Amino acid sequence: MSARITDDMKAGVFDAAWQIPTVDGKAYGLPWLLDQKYFFYNEKLLKDAGFDAPPATWEEMVDQAKVIKEKKVAEYPIVWSWGQYEAAICDWVTLLYGNGGMMADKDGKPAFNSPAGVKTLEWMVKTIDDGISNPSSISYVEEDVRNVFSQGKAVYAVNWNYMFDLVNFQKDQSQVTGQIKPALMPGFKDSGVKSATIDGSMGFSVAATSANPEAAWKYVVYLTSKDVQDRYSAHMLPMWKTSFEGDAGKKLEATSPVTAIMVPMFNLQFPYSVVRPKVSFYPEASKALQLALQEALTKVKTPQQALDDAAAKWLELMK
Amino acid sequence: MTLKRRDALTGLLLVVPALVIILGITLQPILTTFYLSFFDASLSKIKANIFIGLENYIKLLSDPVFWITIQRTLYFTIVSVGLELLLGLGIAQLIQSKPPGWKFLRVSLIIPWAVPTIVNGTMWRWIYNADYGAMNALLTQLGLITHYQPWLTKPFVAMNLVILADIWHSMPFIALILQAALATLPPDLDEAAAVDGANAWQRFTKIRLPLLRSAILVALVIRTVEAFRVFDIIYVITAGGPAYGTVTISYLTYLETFSFGHIGRGAALSFLISAFTLAMAIVYIRFLYRPEERAL
Numbered sequence: 001m002s003a004r005i006t007d008d009m010k011a012g013v014f015d016a017a018w019q020i021p022t023v024d025g026k027a028y029g030l031p032w033l034l035d036q037k038y039f040f041y042n043e044k045l046l047k048d049a050g051f052d053a054p055p056a057t058w059e060e061m062v063d064q065a066k067v068i069k070e071k072k073v074a075e076y077p078i079v080w081s082w083g084q085y086e087a088a089i090c091d092w093v094t095l096l097y098g099n100g101g102m103m104a105d106k107d108g109k110p111a112f113n114s115p116a117g118v119k120t121l122e123w124m125v126k127t128i129d130d131g132i133s134n135p136s137s138i139s140y141v142e143e144d145v146r147n148v149f150s151q152g153k154a155v156y157a158v159n160w161n162y163m164f165d166l167v168n169f170q171k172d173q174s175q176v177t178g179q180i181k182p183a184l185m186p187g188f189k190d191s192g193v194k195s196a197t198i199d200g201s202m203g204f205s206v207a208a209t210s211a212n213p214e215a216a217w218k219y220v221v222y223l224t225s226k227d228v229q230d231r232y233s234a235h236m237l238p239m240w241k242t243s244f245e246g247d248a249g250k251k252l253e254a255t256s257p258v259t260a261i262m263v264p265m266f267n268l269q270f271p272y273s274v275v276r277p278k279v280s281f282y283p284e285a286s287k288a289l290q291l292a293l294q295e296a297l298t299k300v301k302t303p304q305q306a307l308d309d310a311a312a313k314w315l316e317l318m319k
Numbered sequence: 320m321t322l323k324r325r326d327a328l329t330g331l332l333l334v335v336p337a338l339v340i341i342l343g344i345t346l347q348p349i350l351t352t353f354y355l356s357f358f359d360a361s362l363s364k365i366k367a368n369i370f371i372g373l374e375n376y377i378k379l380l381s382d383p384v385f386w387i388t389i390q391r392t393l394y395f396t397i398v399s400v401g402l403e404l405l406l407g408l409g410i411a412q413l414i415q416s417k418p419p420g421w422k423f424l425r426v427s428l429i430i431p432w433a434v435p436t437i438v439n440g441t442m443w444r445w446i447y448n449a450d451y452g453a454m455n456a457l458l459t460q461l462g463l464i465t466h467y468q469p470w471l472t473k474p475f476v477a478m479n480l481v482i483l484a485d486i487w488h489s490m491p492f493i494a495l496i497l498q499a500a501l502a503t504l505p506p507d508l509d510e511a512a513a514v515d516g517a518n519a520w521q522r523f524t525k526i527r528l529p530l531l532r533s534a535i536l537v538a539l540v541i542r543t544v545e546a547f548r549v550f551d552i553i554y555v556i557t558a559g560g561p562a563y564g565t566v567t568i569s570y571l572t573y574l575e576t577f578s579f580g581h582i583g584r585g586a587a588l589s590f591l592i593s594a595f596t597l598a599m600a601i602v603y604i605r606f607l608y609r610p611e612e613r614a615l
Contacts, residue, residue, distance in 0.1 A: 084560030136449030138472035138561055148450050209365060280363050284579040294562035298474060 004217060005030070017239045019275045021203040029205030030224045033236040036197045036273045037094055037158050038265065039186060040167070044179040045155045049073045054156075054181070057189040058098065058123070061156060065132040068155055076134035078156040079148045082124070082297060084290050087141045089276065090198040091158060092293060095120050097196035097274045098187040104277045110314040112289065113307035116191065121296050121303035128297065138297045150174035158185070160200060161236060161266075165258045182265045185272065199273035201239075230255075237266050281317040288313040356587040362580035375587035385571075389595070391478070392567040396546040399482045399489070403542060404535070406486070407493030412523075414494070415501040425498065428491040436488065440555030443484035447471050447556070474564025477557050481565055485552055489545070493538045500534030501527070536607040543603070544596045568592055 005027055010018075013031060021029035041054045049068040055061035065077035081087035092112075093103060101116030111117070127133040134154065136144070142159055149157040150167050152175055157163070166173045168180040187193035204223060206216040222228065229238030230252065238244075243252055244263060253260045279285065292310035295301040301309070320328075356375055358368040379385045410428070414421050434442070446453045449469035458464045471477045504527065512522050550569040553559060559566040559574070566574075569592065576585025 084558055084562070134450070134469075135472060136469040139449070139469065139477075139557070144448075151451065153450055281579075283363075287574065287578065291563055294560055298472065298562045298564075300474075300562055 012241055013239045014241055014270065016199075016270055016273065017201060019199065020201050021205060023278045029203045030220055031201055031203045031239045032224050033229065033232060034199075034201040034239050034266070034270070035161050035236050036199050036201070036266075036269055037090055037160055037185070038164070038182045038197070038262075038269060039156065039158055039184065040149070040164065040180055040182050041156045042149075042152065042154070042176055042179050043181050044176075045073050045152065049155070054183040055186055056184070058095070058186045059189045061186060062127065062130075062132055065155075069131060074153060074155050075131070077132055077154060078127070078158075079134040079140065079145050079154040080137040080158060081140050081142045081145050082137040082293065083139045083141050083144075084294050085141050086286060086290070088290050088293050089286050090200060092120075092289070093198045093274055093276060094158065094185060094196060095124065098185070098191070098193050099123075100188070100191035100193055108277070108279070108318070110311040113304070113311040117307055118304050121293065121307060124293075125296055125299075125303065138294070149180075150176060152176045152179075161262055164262055165256075169257060182261065184268060195269070195272040197269060197273050199275045237263065279318075285314050285317050288317075352586045352589055355583055356590055358583045360581075360583035360586075362582055364580075368583065371583075375584050376591065379584065379587055379591060388566055388568050388571050391565075392547055392549075392569075395478065395482060395485075395549060395567055396543055398479075399485050399546045399549075400539065400542045402482075402486050403490045403493050404539065406490045407497055407538070410490070410494040411497035411501055414498045425495070428494055430491075431488050432491040432495075434488065436551040437555055439484060439488045440552040443480070443487075443552075444471075444556045447480055471557060472561055474561050477561055478565050481552060481556055484556065485546065485549065488552075489542060493542060496538045497531060497534055500531050504530055532607055532609060536603060539607070540600050540603050543599055547596050547599065548592060568595075 009030070014034070017031040017034055018027060020031045021027050039054070045068075046052075046054065046064070049064070049071050051064055051067075055064055061078070068074055068077045080091050082091060096103070096112060096117055099116050099120045101114055101120060102111045105111040124133070128135050128137070134140075134148065136148075140148075142163070145154075145157050145159055146163045146166060148154050149159075149163070150173060164180065164182060168174070168177055171177050185195045185197040187195050204220040206213050206220060210216050224239070226238065226240045226243060229240065230243055232238070238252075242248055244267065249263070253263045276282070277285075288310045292301075292306035296303040296306040300306075355368075357370060357372055359371045359374075360368040410424075414425050418424075431439075447470050449455065449467060449471070452467075452470075454470070455464070455467040459467065470480055508526050508530075509522055512526055517525070548569050549567055550573065553565050553567055553570050554573070557565045559570050568588070572585050572588040572592065575581045575588060
């Protein structure tokens with residue numbers, strides 16, 4: 001695959017987009033439709049609680065949340081997708097890297113049960129205990145987050161690009177249209193990380209055992225072409241730098257009121273996005289980590305025990 | 320050719336096309352799956368399948384996760400089918416006593432049963448929702464709780480709520496089978512017993528129940544096999560969570576086969592599930608099947 005990627009393609013696509021299909025320095029496919037999780041907040045509710053600006057750190061969010069609760073602006077200021085799904089790993093990676101942690105070390109061994117990882121999970125459990133994170137987050141996915149946020153029941157929500165259009169502009173989907181803004185994903189002040197978020201972009205590859213590699217490659221090139229990508233841009237952003245620059249950039253922003261706000265936001269946030277480990281046993285490893293997060297959140301195990309058990313499973317799968 | 324033989328031959332010829340289609344669709348996958356269960360086969364690794372004999376089965380049967388999952392599945396099956404049987408029997412009796420509106424009751428029973436399991440699961444997921452669910456609303460309005468609860472975030476509660484959703488959906492099946500059986504019972508036995516001084520409870524336990532034996536057997540076997548293999552309702556309401564609290568044996572098979580790509584192990588799991596359900600059916604037949612008493 002790397003042999004077929006022309007220099008034009010390499011230069012034309014966002015550098016950070018290559019982190020999706022690249023393993024050990026070799027590109028195994030083309031990226032396609034970029035996306036990451038954003039930090040959305042309800043500006044009106046935040047003002048009602050007496051704050052003019054969204055939090056820059058998670059610690060600041062917790063401080064704001066306490067006031068929000070006190071003033072009864074929202075019972076649970078933030079809602080997450082921490083259910084037993086991949087969605088939980090997306091939130092986990094966002095918080096873990098925001099705390100200076102990592103999923104795997106340079107040898108590919110699990111590193112999420114480091115002190116930073118345990119601290120992060122303990123923080124998550126504590127926000128539920130303190131009533132800052134909605135306790136139903138333990139069973140929620142992204143659509144549930146969108147529903148709660150759309151009802152004005154949360155002041156902050158972490159979600160993908162698609163949610164912005166639906167909560168801020170679609171009156172038949174949301175009760176809080178016109179009140180929502182995105183902000184840079186916070187980091188943990190204690191760890192000195194400015195921002196970190198999960199990279200949820202997708203990519204295309206052609207299987208080595210494919211019976212029609214030529215046709216498949218042609219199809220991949222078509223799907224990832226600038227024209228096709230621009231047409232999807234209301235809900236997911238293209239990977240071509242030129243789509244964001246000059247006249248093309250202005251046109252992209254002008255595509256809809258959504259892109260006018262989210263394209264600059266994308267540029268601001270993307271340098272901080274992080275990918276999950278690219279290993280062949282990822283689904284099983286992810287499920288083990290999802291179970292660990294669930295066990296800690298439902299208080300079946302301590303965060304340290306849960307993460308250690310998941311790390312042991314990863315090591316077992318690596319063999 | 321005798322008339323009897325010609326009839327039999329005609330019958331066979333008429334059935335053969337349907338038989339070919341059914342066997343063609345189900346026999347080959349079953350045999351392939353069985354064959355696959357003896358291999359180390361994976362969807363995510365580019366290597367040929369390696370023959371490992373009974374190793375998949377041995378590994379599964381010695382895995383504590385497998386047995387915990389079976390235990391959980393048995394809990395689901397016993398509670399779900401048990402309550403369905405009790406409720407179904409009660410409602411069948413109710414319909415049989417023909418109160419005003421009994422025809423409407425019998426017809427309206429079909430509605431929960433007719434709802435597809437996926438739709439049923441989605442509906443209950445909305446009902447149980449922690450922030451805007453109907454169950455929270457109802458309990459609050461009745462004064463039974465003061466505050467909306469995140470029901471599905473507690474493993475044991477979530478399991479029982481999934482059972483409730485299954486009971487709502489499947490109880491009508493048992494009720495209708497039992498009611499049909501009750502309707503065929505001759506009324507004179509009951510009347511004779513009443514004349515002899517038997518009270519309602521004695522008439523029920525000594526006359527009706529024994530005569531319902533074969534209908535109960537049919538209902539139990541069908542429902543137990545279905546409940547043991549429950550999947551869609553788990554997939555939709557909890558996806559096996561929280562913390563694997565609702566992972567049943569079918570859901571585990573789904574995870575192993577389609578999520579993790581271990582198709583050899585998944586195939587072995589499928590056949591182990593079949594072995595368990597076959598064993599349960601045999602137990603039922605042992606205890607309940609009396610060929611000489613045929614109320615149905």
